[in-house]
Amino acid sequence: xxxxxxxxxxxxxxxxxxxxxxxxxxxxxxxxxxxxxxxxxxxxxxxxxxxxxxxxxxxxxxxxxxxxxxxxxxxxxxxxxxxxxxxxxxxxxxxxxxxxxxxxxxxxxxxxxxxxxxxxxxxxxxxxxxxxxxxxxxxxxxxxxxxxxxxxxxxxxxxxxxxxxxxxxxxxxxxxxxxxxxxxxxxxxxxxxxxxxxxxxxxxxxxxxxxxxxxxxxxxxxxxxxxxxxxxxxxxxxxxxxxxxxxxxxxxxxxxxxxxxxxxxxxxxxxxxxxxxxxxxxxxxxxxxxxxxxxxxxxxxxxxxxxxxxxxxxxxxxxxxxxxxxxxxxxxxxxxxxxxxxxxxxxxxxxxxxxxxxxxxxxxxxxxxxxxxxxxxxxxxxxxxxxxxxxxxxxxxxxxxxxxxxxxxxxxxxxxxx
Amino acid sequence: xxxxxxxxxxxxxxxxxxxxxxxxxxxxxxxxxxxxxxxxxxxxxxxxxxxxxxxxxxxxxxxxxxxxxxxxxxxxxxxxxxxxxxxxxxxxxxxxxxxxxxxxxxxxxxxxxxxxxxxxxxxxxxxxxxxxxxxxxxxxxxxxxxxxxxxxxxxxxxxxxxxxxxxxxxxxxxxxxxxxxxxxxxxxxxxxxxxxxxxxxxxxxxxxxxxxxxxxxxxxxxxxxxxxxxxxxxxxxxxxxxxxxxxxxxxxxxxxxxxxxxxxxxxxxxxxxxxxxxxxxxxxxxxxxxxxxxxxxxxxxxxxxxxxxxxxxxxxxxxxxxxxxxxxxxxxxxxxxxxxxxxxxxxxxxxxxxxxxxxxxxxxxxxxxxxxxxxxxxxxxxxxxxxxxxxxxxxxxxxxxxxxxxxxxxxxxxxxxxxxxxxxxxxxxxxxxxxxxxx
Numbered sequence: 001x002x003x004x005x006x007x008x009x010x011x012x013x014x015x016x017x018x019x020x021x022x023x024x025x026x027x028x029x030x031x032x033x034x035x036x037x038x039x040x041x042x043x044x045x046x047x048x049x050x051x052x053x054x055x056x057x058x059x060x061x062x063x064x065x066x067x068x069x070x071x072x073x074x075x076x077x078x079x080x081x082x083x084x085x086x087x088x089x090x091x092x093x094x095x096x097x098x099x100x101x102x103x104x105x106x107x108x109x110x111x112x113x114x115x116x117x118x119x120x121x122x123x124x125x126x127x128x129x130x131x132x133x134x135x136x137x138x139x140x141x142x143x144x145x146x147x148x149x150x151x152x153x154x155x156x157x158x159x160x161x162x163x164x165x166x167x168x169x170x171x172x173x174x175x176x177x178x179x180x181x182x183x184x185x186x187x188x189x190x191x192x193x194x195x196x197x198x199x200x201x202x203x204x205x206x207x208x209x210x211x212x213x214x215x216x217x218x219x220x221x222x223x224x225x226x227x228x229x230x231x232x233x234x235x236x237x238x239x240x241x242x243x244x245x246x247x248x249x250x251x252x253x254x255x256x257x258x259x260x261x262x263x264x265x266x267x268x269x270x271x272x273x274x275x276x277x278x279x280x281x282x283x284x285x286x287x288x289x290x291x292x293x294x295x296x297x298x299x300x301x302x303x304x305x306x307x308x309x310x311x312x313x314x315x316x317x318x319x320x321x322x323x324x325x326x327x328x329x330x331x332x333x334x335x336x337x338x339x340x341x342x343x344x345x346x347x348x349x350x351x352x353x354x355x356x357x358x359x360x361x362x363x364x365x366x367x368x369x370x371x372x373x374x375x376x377x378x379x380x381x382x383x384x385x386x387x388x389x390x391x392x393x394x395x396x397x398x399x400x401x402x403x404x405x406x407x408x409x410x411x412x413x414x415x416x417x418x
Numbered sequence: 419x420x421x422x423x424x425x426x427x428x429x430x431x432x433x434x435x436x437x438x439x440x441x442x443x444x445x446x447x448x449x450x451x452x453x454x455x456x457x458x459x460x461x462x463x464x465x466x467x468x469x470x471x472x473x474x475x476x477x478x479x480x481x482x483x484x485x486x487x488x489x490x491x492x493x494x495x496x497x498x499x500x501x502x503x504x505x506x507x508x509x510x511x512x513x514x515x516x517x518x519x520x521x522x523x524x525x526x527x528x529x530x531x532x533x534x535x536x537x538x539x540x541x542x543x544x545x546x547x548x549x550x551x552x553x554x555x556x557x558x559x560x561x562x563x564x565x566x567x568x569x570x571x572x573x574x575x576x577x578x579x580x581x582x583x584x585x586x587x588x589x590x591x592x593x594x595x596x597x598x599x600x601x602x603x604x605x606x607x608x609x610x611x612x613x614x615x616x617x618x619x620x621x622x623x624x625x626x627x628x629x630x631x632x633x634x635x636x637x638x639x640x641x642x643x644x645x646x647x648x649x650x651x652x653x654x655x656x657x658x659x660x661x662x663x664x665x666x667x668x669x670x671x672x673x674x675x676x677x678x679x680x681x682x683x684x685x686x687x688x689x690x691x692x693x694x695x696x697x698x699x700x701x702x703x704x705x706x707x708x709x710x711x712x713x714x715x716x717x718x719x720x721x722x723x724x725x726x727x728x729x730x731x732x733x734x735x736x737x738x739x740x741x742x743x744x745x746x747x748x749x750x751x752x753x754x755x756x757x758x759x760x761x762x763x764x765x766x767x768x769x770x771x772x773x774x775x776x777x778x779x780x781x782x783x784x785x786x787x788x789x790x791x792x793x794x795x796x797x798x799x800x801x802x803x804x805x806x807x808x809x810x811x812x813x814x815x816x817x818x819x820x821x822x823x824x825x826x827x828x829x830x831x832x833x834x835x836x837x838x839x840x841x842x843x844x845x846x847x848x849x850x851x852x853x854x855x856x857x
Contacts, residue, residue, distance in 0.1 A: 028663075028705045029749030032757060033734030034618065043757050046749060078618060078734060080668035 006055040014052055016111050017098070018091025019308065020084035022049045031075035031085040036227040041397060042068045045075055045085040048092060061096050062185045067382070067389035069093075072227040072238075073304030087308050094310070097381045100178040106377040113311045120315070123373060127366050134160070137358035143341075147334055149266045151358035168372055175376040179384055186392045192399045201402065209394035217390045221246075236292070238305070244289030245320060246383075251282025252327065271335045280331065283324040290321035312378040319371050326364040333357045422448040422491070424834050425511055425600040427498050428775075430458020431477065431820060432812025433606035434484045435827030436834070441489035443835055448598060449484065449492045450513060455560035456492060457481050458608055462543065464637040466820055467686040468717035478559050485561045493596075494518070494562065501603055501781035503805060507843060511598040517591035519553075519567035525586040527555050527563035534581035539571045541642070545632040547649060548642030553578045553587070558640055602807045602834040605783070605791055606827060607775035609813040612665030612673060618735045619664060619767060625650035626742050627765045630683055637690050646695040648764045650742040655698055655764035658691060659746060660684040661733045662704040666770030675788060677770030678817040681708045684768045685718050688726040700726045701760070703733050703748055711821070731758075736765060771817045783808060784848065790816045794846035801830040804848045809833045 007013075011023065025046075032038050032046040044065035051060040060066070069089045076086040098106040108115045134156035141147060148157055194202060216222045224239045234240060255278040263269065269276065294317055300306040309317075333355050343350045374380065426437045429451035437447045449456065460466075461481070463473035484490055493515060500512040520531075532554025541550040543557045553567040567578070567587065579587040611631050614622040626648045628636075635641045648655045662684060666677040681704065688700045707728070709715040722728060731748040738744055744765045750758050773789040783803045784792040791810045793800045801809045811830035812823040836842050 026705065027751075028732035029751065030732045030734045032749040033732070033747045038757055040757060043749065078670055080663070080670055080674075080732070082669040 004056055004059065007057040008055050010055040010057050010060070011052050014088070014091050014095045017094040018087050018310065020088040020091060021081075022052060022083045022085065022088050024081040025049050025053070025079075025083040025085070026081060028080060030078055030080060034074050034078050035069075036072065036074065037068055037070065037223055042393065044069060045089050049083075049085060049088060052088070052092065058185075059189075060092065061099055062182070062189050064186060064190055064389050064393050066093055066096055067386050068223070068393070070224045070227060071305055074227070076304040084304075086304060090308065093382070093385075094312075094378075096182075097378070097385070100182045100381075101377060102174050102178045103377075109374075109377050110310070110312055116311060116315065120370070120374075123370055124366060127369055128362070130160070131362055131365065135358055135362060139358065141334065141337055141355055141357060143338070144268055146266045146268045147357045148361055151361055154266075164369070171373065172376070179388065182385070183388050183392065186389065190392065190396055192396045192403065194399050194403065197399060197402060202399070205395055205398035205402070209398055210391055213387055213391045213394050218387050223390075241289045241293050244285040245293070248282045248284070248286025248289060248324065249320070251278050252286065252323070253282075255279035255282060268334070271331070271338065276331075279327070283327050283331075286324035287321060287328070290317055290324065293317060294321065316374070316379045319367060319374065322367045323371055326360065326367050330357065330360040330364050333360050419510075419597050419599045420448075421599045422446045423601045423838055424448070424604065425450060425498075425509070425598060425602075426604045426606060428458070428606035428608050428812070428814070429453075429456030429484070429492065429494075430606060430608045430812060430823070431460045431480065432608070432814075432823040432827035432830075433458070433604070434480050435824045436604050436606060436811050436831040437490050438480070438483055438487060439828050439831035440834060441487045444489065445601075445835070445838060447487075447490045448600070449490055450496050450498055451492065451494045452497055454494050454518065454556045454566040455562065456484060456494070457559075457561065459631075460820060461557075461559065462545075462631065462638070463634045464639070464641070465686060465690060467682045468711070468713040470686065470689065474559060481559070481561045492562065495566070496596075498780060499595075501808070503807060507807065509600045509603055509807065511600055511603065513596040513598060515594045515596060517569070517593055518564070519569065519572075519587060519589060519591050520565045521586045521588055522562060522564050523586075524584040525564040525582075526584060527565065528583065529555050529565065530581045530583060531565050531567075531578035531587060534577040536575065536577065537571055537573055539568060544635045544642040545629070547628075547632055547635055601838045602809070603781070604809045604811055604830045604834055605775075605777070605781075605803075605814050606811040606830070607773070607791075607814040609771040609817075610774045612671075612677075612770045612772050614665070614767060614769065615671055616664065616668075619661070619733075620736055620738065624736065624738045624744065624765075626655075626738075626744055626763065627736060627767060629767050629769045630680065630687070631769075633687050633766045634683075637687060637694060646691065646698070648742070653742075653763065654695060655762075657699045657762045658688075658695070658701070658764045658766065659733075659744075659760070659762040660688060660700070660702040660766050660768055661736075661746070662702065662707075662768045663732065664767035664769050667705070673770060673772065673788065675770075675817065676708060678708070678710075679819045680768035680770060682711070682714055682717070682819065684766070685709075685721045685726070687766070689721050689724055692721075692724050692726060701762070702726060702728045703731055703746070704728060705730070705732050711819070771813055773814060775814065781805070781808060783810075786816075790814065794848045799829075799833065799846070801826065801833045802842075802846045804846065806842055806845055807834075807837050809837075 027046060027050060029046050032043050038044060042065045048060060048063055048065055071086050071090055073086045076084045079085055094110050098110055109119060134153040135151055139150045142150060221239065221243065224242065228237045228239050255275040259275045296306045297309045334357055340350045423445035424440050425448045426433045427450050429449050433449060434456060437449045441447045457477055460473055460477045465471060466473050485492060495518055496513050496515040498511060499514050502510045504510060532551040535551040535553045537552035538549045539552050540546050541548040552571040554565050555563060556566055574589060611629055620627050628649065636643055636646060646654055662680055666673050666675060684702055688702060691698060691700055707718055709718050730751040733746045733748045735747045736744050743761055743763050745759050745761050747759050750756060776789060777783050777791060783805055786792045791803060791814050793815060794802045794804045800815065801811060803810050809830040811827040815826060818826065
């Protein structure tokens with residue numbers, strides 16, 4: 001038997017991250033039994049509530065169950081004590097993100113609205129203060145040249161980009177340090193007893209489970225899809241909206257990376273260029289998902305899921321939406337003059353277009369910067385936590401399947417005694 | 419205006435006890451009953467805990483005593499519409515009496531009318547499991563033992579009137595309004611079972627998910643099936659589950675209080691089932707067993723010894739299979755622990771109690787937040803309400819078992835008696851309502 005360290009203030013600490021009342025919980029287990037995602041391999045939320053009630057901080061932070069939950073709200077609806085177990089799980093996840101954040105900014109971001117606004121403003125001011133002097137908003141668009149090279153000092157674009165990239169790399173590195181710690185703790189605590197399993201089998205299971213997680217849980221999100229209310233029209237389901245946002249982000253990110261890798265960066269390509277089409281599709285998905293989610297959050301105050309958005313959730317969602325919107329504004333502004341040329345070719349008159357491309361570039365860069373800085377500090381962190389946790393979970397299942405002997409089949413043959 | 423010393427509202431076990439205790443002191447008592455027979459909930463039960471005595475064998479003598487008592491007048495099919503306290507400390511009570519369509523004096527209770535009647539109706543005495551005729555004696559040991567005609571279902575074909583040997587049936591009876599002058603009033607209006615509103619338990623749609631009181635009727639010797647069967651197909655269930663706290667201790671259905679009787683009646687029924695259906699496996703799913711009374715814990719231990727399995731865990735969801743079997747999903751708390759699914763052929767919901775009668779607009783008594791009539795001072799004198807001369811007995815006051823209801827009826831009778839002798843004239847000091855269940 002091993003001793004565990006208890007933190008008597010744990011529940012009070014988690015309460016600062018969300019509105020729930022698990023002190024009312026009498027551990028009946030309704031939440032676990034109603035949960036569509038609970039199975040023999042991961043039973044929650046009652047077990048996690050119990051950990052919080054006891055103050056078992058380490059066990060709570062390292063529990064994989066925290067990240068298996070998708071907050072459908074059924075546990076909160078059926079809870080006989082109105083303890084809001086779903087919201088508790090969400091708050092515990094915020095708490096875990098804050099605890100795993102080595103920079104400790106996340107705690108402030110979650111707990112204080114004023115501090116978060118201050119932090120956002122500070123980042124914005126610093127970014128604008130750096131970018132503004134190198135911008136020339138009076139420049140005019142020239143066909144065939146990437147507008148960033150026109151509106152900004154090319155030297156600044158080159159070096160500024162490198163420095164910003166370096167800062168982001170360090171930032172993400174710091175963040176990954178927290179994530180790495182988390183993953184290793186998970187492995188140590190929940191990694192199954194793999195004695196007798198050869199290193200090759202282990203490696204095979206690691207790789208197979210990684211592929212399984214990436215395809216079923218990241219790209220398709222099968223577990224999220226299982227608890228969807230089928231009475232809701234397809235386009236309004238939470239899983240669909242989430243898929244829109246996630247795929248939107250992936251497509252936008254992919255188009256940027258492919259652009260950067262495959263074409264000289266200072267060249268402006270026509271709007272029909274494949275990566276542009278990819279980016280526009282991504283942007284549309286992103287804006288649809290984020291807008292609809294924001295509307296639901298604003299309207300459905302009584303809903304067990306939508307009614308519980310925190311300020312940090314709102315900021316994250318708004319930034320996600322602005323990511324798409326600012327990109328669209330920029331695209332529109334850059335390509336409308338091109339359309340004018342096409343229109344002129346067909347003798348159609350379109351009035352002179354006043355471009356604001358310089359401002360839109362600054363706006364878009366600002367949003368992208370804020371997004372990258374803030375994502376690991378709040379809800380965005382789940383994009384790393386969930387897949388990693390599921391990977392470990394999947395690996396554990398693989399090892400378990402390998403090490404558990406198959407049950408001997410029962411035969412009712414009567415042994416013949418001689 | 420007829421004059422009585424006391425009016426007791428409700429002819430259940432608490433009301434009958436109260437009426438008998440008052441009548442034994444030579445007070446003239448009027449017992450007002452909403453149904454066509456006195457007896458209340460208890461006469462529907464099979465046996466009582468923790469002694470496993472036959473419920474009818476205890477209730478029927480009490481009913482008979484009430485019915486035959488020279489000082490007690492029984493008014494059935496009657497509802498009180500207004501209770502007013504006058505300046506001379508007495509009460510004016512308005513009563514609406516529905517027509518029985520059968521004259522009580524000539525009716526001998528021979529049930530010839532029911533034989534003749536062509537209309538079958540759902541029997542609410544059997545909790546909707548059995549059927550009866552639209553006219554006839556309400557149930558075997560009903561008191562008064564007289565026929566009653568259900569006007570809503572009756573087609574007025576006249577066959578019962580022809581069949582009646584004493585010409586007791588009279589289709590022209592009209593509702594009557596009475597005004598009574600009474601010295602004191604006792605409210606013993608009783609209980610209803612919590613309806614199955616939980617969607618996770620089928621919301622009343624699953625045929626083989628029944629309530630505790632329906633199981634009482636199935637277990638009763640004169641019950642609807644004459645044996646242990648399940649409603650959907652009449653199969654004798656080989657696996658029966660009890661789900662505790664199915665209609666109480668649950669904020670999500672608005673009933674957070676404990677109903678106090680379900681743990682014990684489930685234990686009692688499971689013991690009876692072990693005898694009546696010896697092949698059946700009986701499982702009780704519970705959160706915690708509240709065996710608070712004398713001999714109750716031993717009763718549960720007896721049940722365990724008889725082979726009833728008690729599993730700690732609250733059932734979250736029931737799903738119905740095509741053949742009518744039911745799968746319950748529950749997180750079990752035992753050595754292995756964890757999420758399980760069990761299959762049962764019959765599920766009994768140990769559903770709780772809610773108050774039957776709402777005094778709004780009739781009498782200005784305080785109620786608690788769940789509608790039970792509040793005691794002015796629950797610790798000092800539970801039978802006293804905020805109005806001097808109005809007393810409360812039985813489950814109208816809050817969930818309680820039979821033993822407590824009888825005690826409560828006697829307590830209310832004593833208070834009423836003191837009031838009738840000139841005492842207790844001042845309004846009782848009302849304490850802040852005690853919340854029955856707090857977070």
